[in-house]
Amino acid sequence: MINKKVLNVKSALEGIEDNMTIMLGGFGLCGIPEKSIDELVKLKVKGLTCISNNAGVDDFGLGLLLKDHQIKKMISSYVGENNEFERQMLSGELEVDLLPQGTIAELCRASQAGFPAIYTPAGFGTEVAKGKESREFNGKMYILEYAFKADFSIVKAWKGDEAGNLIFKGTARNFNPNMCGAATITVAEVEELYPVGVLDPNEIHIPGIFIQRIFKGNDYEKRIEQRTITQR
């Protein structure tokens, strides 16, 4: 067993510097690495390029880094409900690369899997395709998108073990598995961290080989954006 366990978020994020490119898992506020984001705020690292489907909300998730102007560039698919993100983008303070959600997912996977680029039909004929190579396959047009190059990938899982094996829960899975091993260093924060031998190998979603550092986070807030319920 190769032990990936680190004691805390501080050791997990060692080596993060200004102007780095960081991938962060999560969809909306679901499955985001809350503890690592809090630590990035404390570290006051600046000039970051963040690859993340969304950028949190004004006062939670990546929104916290935006508020402090720690992010130079966002690569996302959806600005949605984050007013500060939209404001910084429209004013030009923040550089934003909007890419289709499926393209972001597949570019993460490509980086993880050793592919330099992919062809996707998403965005052909739109401004997303501007300046990009396009090519016809079987009568349909596709655009060439290059895999990401990131320094750190930070993911959140439900359960993990000291070997770095991960299990995700519900739709908190989202981009997290695709970002594992897609950067030079992958950090996983988990709600439950076990010694090796506890988790059933049949149930592992992401093998530990993709993870360099794993730590247990405490007291997850897991904020809900839209609490929708059925009345009894």
Next chain:
Amino acid sequence: MLDKNGIAKRIAKEVKEGYYVNLGIGIPTLVANYVNKNLSVEFQSENGVLGMGPFPYDEDVDADIINAGKQTITTLPGASFFDSAMSFSMIRGKHVDLTILGAMEVSENGDIANWKIPGKMVKGMGGAMDLVASAENIIVAMMHTNKKGESKLLKSCSLPLTGVGCVKKIVTNLAVLEVTKYGFKLLERAPGVSVQKIKDSTEGNLIIDSEIQEMKIS
């Protein structure tokens, strides 16, 4: 004239036995409420769930189980969770049978715009560009005109596009229309809406080649 629920009810009739369906945010989400309960249908949400169920009871709310609209949801027996790359494999790989989404504008050749108003509003495309680029069966659910009363069914879209030549059918508060080579073919009119009203509200080429029946929704 239909309200949002009326549009959703009419679209629900397009959902057939054995379909895997992706519902966009807004009116499309309402469609799930009106699909015939006797049909075997599964709803996919692109953030990573197949077999989506209704909203949870208050005590069952789980922050880790949401739909693409970030709403808390439940799952039905047979459901599954998966990562984003696999989710878009379902979409890009044409395994999803029907996609229903909203739009700001649709053009007579089936272009759709729904993610950006330059200088004013940028929501982002989310999964919409992937959906419209690959889905073979795309229905747009929207109001026929915008808040200023201007047609949203145009000769060509004025807003940045989400996809080109992809929309097959449109259901609005006024009508059901099919996108054909020659423009918007009027199929049905909403209860109490005249053909003239639809003509007046449609900027793109409108094709009327038969008696137009009032749509049946129940």
